[in-house]
Structure formats: C-alpha cells, structure tokens
Amino acid sequence: MKALLVRRDPVSLVEQEGLVTIIRELPDFLRWQPLVIHPFYKKWETMWKDDQFWLEREEDLADNLTSSYSNVPGKPIGGIPALWSGHRSCVTEDVRTGELFRLKGVAFGTKPSWNAKAQRVEGGQFLCNAHFERIYSDRFNRILREEGIEPVMEYVGMYTFPSRVQRKKTAASIIRVKGDTRLDEIFDLVDYLGRIYIGENFTHPFWKEAAAFSTEIGQAVGTLKHLLDKNGQTWSDNPKRTNAHIGNVVVYPTATGNLAVGLVDFDASCDLRDKTAVQLQAQQQAEYKTIIKSVLQDGTYRRTGMHSFDNRKAVRTVRRAFVSGFITGYETPREGCPEISPLGFLNMRKQLRESINPFFQAFESYLGLECPLKEYNWRLFHALKRNRNRLQRLHQKDKLEEIILRIDQLIKRSIGYGLDELIFDRPSKT
Numbered sequence: 001m002k003a004l005l006v007r008r009d010p011v012s013l014v015e016q017e018g019l020v021t022i023i024r025e026l027p028d029f030l031r032w033q034p035l036v037i038h039p040f041y042k043k044w045e046t047m048w049k050d051d052q053f054w055l056e057r058e059e060d061l062a063d064n065l066t067s068s069y070s071n072v073p074g075k076p077i078g079g080i081p082a083l084w085s086g087h088r089s090c091v092t093e094d095v096r097t098g099e100l101f102r103l104k105g106v107a108f109g110t111k112p113s114w115n116a117k118a119q120r121v122e123g124g125q126f127l128c129n130a131h132f133e134r135i136y137s138d139r140f141n142r143i144l145r146e147e148g149i150e151p152v153m154e155y156v157g158m159y160t161f162p163s164r165v166q167r168k169k170t171a172a173s174i175i176r177v178k179g180d181t182r183l184d185e186i187f188d189l190v191d192y193l194g195r196i197y198i199g200e201n202f203t204h205p206f207w208k209e210a211a212a213f214s215t216e217i218g219q220a221v222g223t224l225k226h227l228l229d230k231n232g233q234t235w236s237d238n239p240k241r242t243n244a245h246i247g248n249v250v251v252y253p254t255a256t257g258n259l260a261v262g263l264v265d266f267d268a269s270c271d272l273r274d275k276t277a278v279q280l281q282a283q284q285q286a287e288y289k290t291i292i293k294s295v296l297q298d299g300t301y302r303r304t305g306m307h308s309f310d311n312r313k314a315v316r317t318v319r320r321a322f323v324s325g326f327i328t329g330y331e332t333p334r335e336g337c338p339e340i341s342p343l344g345f346l347n348m349r350k351q352l353r354e355s356i357n358p359f360f361q362a363f364e365s366y367l368g369l370e371c372p373l374k375e376y377n378w379r380l381f382h383a384l385k386r387n388r389n390r391l392q393r394l395h396q397k398d399k400l401e402e403i404i405l406r407i408d409q410l411i412k413r414s415i416g417y418g419l420d421e422l423i424f425d426r427p428s429k430t
Contacts, residue, residue: 001185003100003179003252004083004091006189011090012079013103017162018279023134024156027094029080030174031266033418034107037090038079043125074198083180086247088123091180102153102180104267105130105172112163112170127169129226129267130158134173136233136269143231147334149224152250153177178253178262183217186251187295187322189316190348198351202317206351209316213344218295220261220340221249222329225291228263231265234275234283236268244287245294258339295322 018034029035057227082103089104108123115122134155141151157174164170190210198206228235236243250266272280298314394402 003177003181005179005181005251005253006185008083008085008091009038009041010083011082012091013092014038014079014199016106016159018336019160020142021158021160022156023158024154024176026157026174027096027099027364030101030157031096034161034172035080035103036108036172037123039109041084042107042109045217050416066251082368085180088121088125091177100177100180101156102177103159103172103176104133104175105170106159108170112161112165114165121165121170124161124165124170125163125172125267127160127171130171130173132269133175133265133267134158136266136271137175137232137264139271140228140231140263140266143200143227147227150178150260151258152179153264173267175264177250177264178254178260179250181251183221183249183251183261187214187246187314187319190318191313194315194348195313202315204351205349207317209347209351211321213340213348214321215319216340216344217249217251217261217326218322218330219326219334220325221246221263221330223333224263224325225288225326226330226333229284233269233271234280235263235266235287237270237274238268239283239286239290242287242290244290246291248421253342253405254339256339257342259342260339260347292323292326295319295326301407324420333402377418386400 013035014037015033016036017101020031020034080092082090085091085102085104088107089102090106091100091102093100105121105125108121112124113122114120137151137153141154144151154176155173156176159172159174161170161172192245194206194210198204201207237250240290243265248263250262250264251259252262254260254313270280274397275283296316296319
C-alpha cells in the first residue's frame, strides 16, 4: 500500500451475517455482505515475527498475505487481503481505484463479546459508537473543508450485526481513508532505528532532521487540535480514556508529493448536546494535555507480529520538538492544508541508509525488504549485532566476497537456509 509508511501484519476478510448500510459510494466488495477479520488472525501466537523497516516500494497485498503465513498450521485460504490497523480494525484496498478503506469493529472473531477488564466490546464496537463516529467526523470534516484542508477520513458505510453485547447492538464502521500510518509508529521507528544505526550522539544530522521533522508534525497537529476546539467538539468524552493521543494522528503521502496530517477516531466525541459549556472546555483542555503526555511516553500503541515495543525508550529531544511545534501550532494555527515537506523524512531515511552496517546493506541489496522468511529476521538482526565489528572491518577493506560469505554463514547458522536459497525464494517486485 503506497499510503502506508511502515509495515503492518496482514489479515484476510471473510463474510459475516449482518446488514450493510451504504451512506456514500462504496466499492462492490464492501457493499454486498459485511466483512470481518478471519478468526484465525485473532490468535496472537500465529503472528509472524519481523523487524520493521521503511517501505521502499509498493507491496502486493495478496502476495504479502500468502507468504507471511505460509508455514503456520490452519492458515485460511482465500478471503480479501487487508492489514491490521488497531486491535479491532484493519485497512483494505479497492484494487480498481487504489482507495483505502478502514473497517472498524471487525476483529471480534466468531462473535462479539464483552471484555469486562477493559470495559469494551472485544474487537468490536456498539452501534451507538458507530453513529458517533459518523456524526462527529462529518462535523469536523466540514470545518476542515472551510479552512481549505482535505480530510483524512470520510464515513461511507456501516455494518450491523445480529449479535448483541450487554443488550446493545453491535456494528462496524466503513471509512474511506487517505492513509493509516499512525504518528506513534513513526516516532517508534525513528527512535528505535536511530538508536541502533546512529547511536545516541544527538548532534548527528539524523537526530537534527528528526527534531525538525517532529516540530513540523507538531505544528500541524496543533493546528488541527485548534480547529477541533473551535468547532465546539471534543475528541472523546473522558480524559481518563481518551482518543486524544498520537496513536490517532495519521501521517500520509499526498498527490503533490508532500506529507499530510489528519486526526481520526471520533467514536466518543461530544459537543454541547452532551456536555455543558464548562464541561466541554474542561474536556478540551484535558485532551490538549493528553496529546502532549502521549508523545512523551515510551513505546507505541501498536504492535507488529509478536513484537511488543513497550520497552523501547523514547528519544526525548525528538519528542520535545513535537511538543514545541504543537504549542505553536495551537496558539498560532497554520492557514490552509497542514502539509509537510517530505524532505526531512527522506533525509532521515538517507542518514539511516548511510549508517546501516554492511550486513544490512548486503541483506537488503540481495534479499530485498520483502524476504518471505520474515519470521527469521529478528534472529538475523541479533546475529548482525554480534558480528558488526568484523563485518565493518571487511567493508573498510572492500572485501565484498568475504562479506557475502560471512553473511551466508550467519544466515545458515541462524535459520538453516543459505543465501542462494533465500534469493531463489524472494517474491517478485511486480
């Protein structure tokens, strides 16, 4: 998916009993029967392990789905390919138009159930929340368009299911989106890969680029938060369980070649119909604080495969740059579309590429980023760390053949397969 800037785990969608409500134009594959994530993919232990990298080229979603679970017993055959978005949602693509659609509330397995500990529908949502999402996202979109800003999301349809939870109806939202990469994912990748390949020399050009990029993102988010408050609505209804965090900030590429920023998830928004003016203002002020709090936290709200990134440490200089930009953007909103030049993002990637050690240079050169044996990448990564100095010395002496031989030995020792076999199994780039 061209609109995604990081890798996500694949899933497949299957038909489910229920009704389809068409609100705006829907592609055929979404309009005939409700679609949900196949129950197989709710089993956490089946997710493949993989390190995350910047996507260098468009992925073929069907091939990705096929290769990623090739060795997992019980993998379903067929279905409509999609990628995880959150714990209860996924994004899928209309292959005819290239448009992305996010299905929210479709990850409940075989039947929606109540999670008493989390106080929510496990993998799903109530019908009332689906209605809130439609009402308040449409309302926010109106002021965005008045300001010359193209919304990142548009509510286009709804699935309603026969099952009730806590005596309430359940439903799923169908939302057309321009992208789905969340800001917490980007920060996590920048922090993690920067520490590994650049180190903690924060005067390095990579970290300066990251801080400048973070400031620009912060200004854009501050502008959007200002417009949300100006519009007389909140992002959520409870400061202790809020949607106002960087996991609900989307960064996506635009047709002009820039990056744009948008806010998503309005299933718990409020306005003066729900709260008094004093309560509404208090909630808006609380959300201002929770956005800042979320950016200063370690880790990410999302996982890929079985990797938990909660133990990763945030780079404070980069995160504080966002806070500075956010405050400026809120107090002095930018006019028009809050687009950002991709130059900072590209420069960061360039700095990373130049700093990646010979093992990964050769690994990416010979195998590409879409190696079908994804579950083994994590082990290879540790093999890299143990052999970094030796490979570096070989690289300095331009001993390419020895580097390749050493890589081949590491791969065979780690996973039992050699370089030639992996190259042979590499998916096509078409």
